Amino acid sequence: MALLEVSNLSKIFGGVRAVQNVSFAVEAGIVYSVIGPNGAGKTTLFNLITGIYTPSEGQIRLDGRDIAGVAPHELARFGMARTFQNLQVCMNMTALENVMVGAHLRLDRNLFKGALRLPGIARRDALLRAEAAELMRLVGLEAFIDAHADAMPYGALKRLEIARALAAKPRVLFLDEPAAGLNPTETSEVDSLIRKVADSGVTVVLVEHDMKMVMNISDQILVLDYGKKLAEGTAAEVRRNPDVIAAYLGTHQ
Amino acid sequence: MFRSQFFGLIVLAVILVVLPFVLPNNFYLDLAIRMLINACIVLGLNLLIGFAGQISLGHAGFVGIGAYASAVLTTHYSWSPLGAMLAGALAAGVLAALVARPIFKLKGHYLAMATLGLGIIISIIVRNEAALTGGPDGMPVAALALFSFEISGEKQWYWVVSGILLFSLWASLNLIDSPFGRALRALHGSEVAAQVVGVDVAKYKLAIFVLSAVFASLMGSVTAHYVGFVTPNVADFFHSIELVTMVVIGGMASIYGSVIGAVLLTALPQALAGFEGWETVVFGSILMFCMIFMPKGLVPTLAAKFGRR
Numbered sequence: 121m122a123l124l125e126v127s128n129l130s131k132i133f134g135g136v137r138a139v140q141n142v143s144f145a146v147e148a149g150i151v152y153s154v155i156g157p158n159g160a161g162k163t164t165l166f167n168l169i170t171g172i173y174t175p176s177e178g179q180i181r182l183d184g185r186d187i188a189g190v191a192p193h194e195l196a197r198f199g200m201a202r203t204f205q206n207l208q209v210c211m212n213m214t215a216l217e218n219v220m221v222g223a224h225l226r227l228d229r230n231l232f233k234g235a236l237r238l239p240g241i242a243r244r245d246a247l248l249r250a251e252a253a254e255l256m257r258l259v260g261l262e263a264f265i266d267a268h269a270d271a272m273p274y275g276a277l278k279r280l281e282i283a284r285a286l287a288a289k290p291r292v293l294f295l296d297e298p299a300a301g302l303n304p305t306e307t308s309e310v311d312s313l314i315r316k317v318a319d320s321g322v323t324v325v326l327v328e329h330d331m332k333m334v335m336n337i338s339d340q341i342l343v344l345d346y347g348k349k350l351a352e353g354t355a356a357e358v359r360r361n362p363d364v365i366a367a368y369l370g371t372h373q
Numbered sequence: 374m375f376r377s378q379f380f381g382l383i384v385l386a387v388i389l390v391v392l393p394f395v396l397p398n399n400f401y402l403d404l405a406i407r408m409l410i411n412a413c414i415v416l417g418l419n420l421l422i423g424f425a426g427q428i429s430l431g432h433a434g435f436v437g438i439g440a441y442a443s444a445v446l447t448t449h450y451s452w453s454p455l456g457a458m459l460a461g462a463l464a465a466g467v468l469a470a471l472v473a474r475p476i477f478k479l480k481g482h483y484l485a486m487a488t489l490g491l492g493i494i495i496s497i498i499v500r501n502e503a504a505l506t507g508g509p510d511g512m513p514v515a516a517l518a519l520f521s522f523e524i525s526g527e528k529q530w531y532w533v534v535s536g537i538l539l540f541s542l543w544a545s546l547n548l549i550d551s552p553f554g555r556a557l558r559a560l561h562g563s564e565v566a567a568q569v570v571g572v573d574v575a576k577y578k579l580a581i582f583v584l585s586a587v588f589a590s591l592m593g594s595v596t597a598h599y600v601g602f603v604t605p606n607v608a609d610f611f612h613s614i615e616l617v618t619m620v621v622i623g624g625m626a627s628i629y630g631s632v633i634g635a636v637l638l639t640a641l642p643q644a645l646a647g648f649e650g651w652e653t654v655v656f657g658s659i660l661m662f663c664m665i666f667m668p669k670g671l672v673p674t675l676a677a678k679f680g681r682r
Binding site: 170171172191192193195196197200201202204208209210211212213217218220221222223224225227228229230231233234235236237241245269281284285287288 | 544545547548550551552553554555556558559561562563565566567568569570571572573574580584626
């Protein structure tokens with residue numbers, strides 16, 4: 121059974137069918153990319169799967185459990201983590217604290233124990249600090265371990281979101297355009313980071329515009345156009361698909 | 374970063390110990406006690422406004438609940454002061470929990486309006502239930518006796534309130550640096566980011582609202598027993614605004630800012646008494662200039678200036 125199964129998923133905003141009848145399955149341990157022209161419904165699809173939006177129709181199954189319409193904080197319990205296309209970094213906190221928040225569900229969140237700083241809490245926090253610093257090194261942010269989030273450049277914040285998502289120790293990680301706005305060096309760093317994450321056994325679902333990156337690292341690719349599924353397959357298959365070529369380059373009359 | 378914050382706690386403790394021996398008379402000691410009580414309430418409110426990012430324009434309502442629970446239950450029903458204080462705190466907590474779910478679906482101005490309404494309702498009830506509360510005239514409150522020990526005189530009150538403030542500061546510093554506190558600050562920074570890492574945003578807003586309401590109520594009881602008299606002013610809109618102003622002037626999301634804000638705004642009207650008739654104008658101008666030149670509040674602005682965050 122696939123880790124993630126989406127069947128006949130639709131989302132309607134007023135008169136706009138942002139996602140129409142999309143079905144696909146993601147096997148555990150692979151890098152699965154969703155591509156498509158601007159406005160194809162990629163981010164909407166992400167928001168549906170990660171609980172930000174409620175689907176108008178269709179099922180989403182994670183490990184066979186129906187998760188359509190389940191709140192995002194519940195989904196985190198099932199091992200789902202994500203990053204955002206438009207940054208969602210907590211600018212009122214340090215970089216390290218942003219990563220530490222990612223581990224929320226793995227900690228004792230009791231208010232009173234926290235206020236009294238019981239030894240258990242203090243010990244766990246010290247461990248977490250080290251763990252978060254390690255994650256920041258993993259994503260290439262060792263220079264920012266002591267930085268405040270609002271003092272970091274855009275490219276670093278993108279990777280900070282990835283570190284935060286990884287701190288949750290997810291089974292499936294959704295990355296919404298992790299390379300958008302990055303320069304070629306940074307893009308190739310993110311590229312190898314995603315590969316590292318996938319190799320560690322985390323399933324990665326990716327929305328990305330950088331075709332070189334997508335073709336490089338994806339095991340499977342889903343192509344959306346106008347909210348509909350246009351094609352699905354390996355990089356080589358998708359690249360040859362005439363419908364995909366038409367959607368991206370236009371048809372030759 | 375937090376090491377240096379605990380250092381501040383020690384500095385404050387030293388100041389609090391030395392202060393009664395330096396102050397010339399009981400007038401100043403009384404002023405200091407009022408500052409410390411306000412600092413406690415403002416600290417609780419700052420956790421809600423500054424750290425969790427949720428405004429409350431009705432917080433004096435909860436202070437009023439505590440003050441009047443202590444006054445009414447000890448006077449009319451001969452409860453023990455401690456029992457009355459706890460009953461008030463429970464009532465404030467239950468009320469906060471009941472309204473939290475619907476209220477915190479709102480954001481920004483709408484949330485401000487809803488909490489404003491809540492505060493005004495409490496204030497109206499206190500003003501109109503004259504048979505119990507004495508109405509606009511207020512009512513006297515017995516001295517605070519805990520078991521057989523009675524707290525009386527400015528000196529004793531000063532030490533009690535100092536102790537409460539130091540403990541609350543220590544607990545707040547711990548809290549904001551704990552998993553609970555980080556979740557709270559995260560939902561302020563980005564609600565959706567907090568959600569996707571598993572923070573039940575509604576639950577956390579409720580928890581911090583209830584905590585700050587209960588704390589406000591407890592300090593309301595303390596105020597009532599200390600002053601020995603309560604009037605509806607304790608629960609009214611202007612008191613709510615005063616508390617929020619203290620949070621903002623001291624510095625949102627600044628633990629020590631809460632103390633500084635409360636100290637300055639409690640002292641300022643006294644210090645300006647010499648302006649005779651113009652004190653309100655001067656007071657307002659000072660607030661205005663503070664906000665124009667230090668929009669982040671005193672403590673965060675000064676901390677940034679001297680290279681510490």
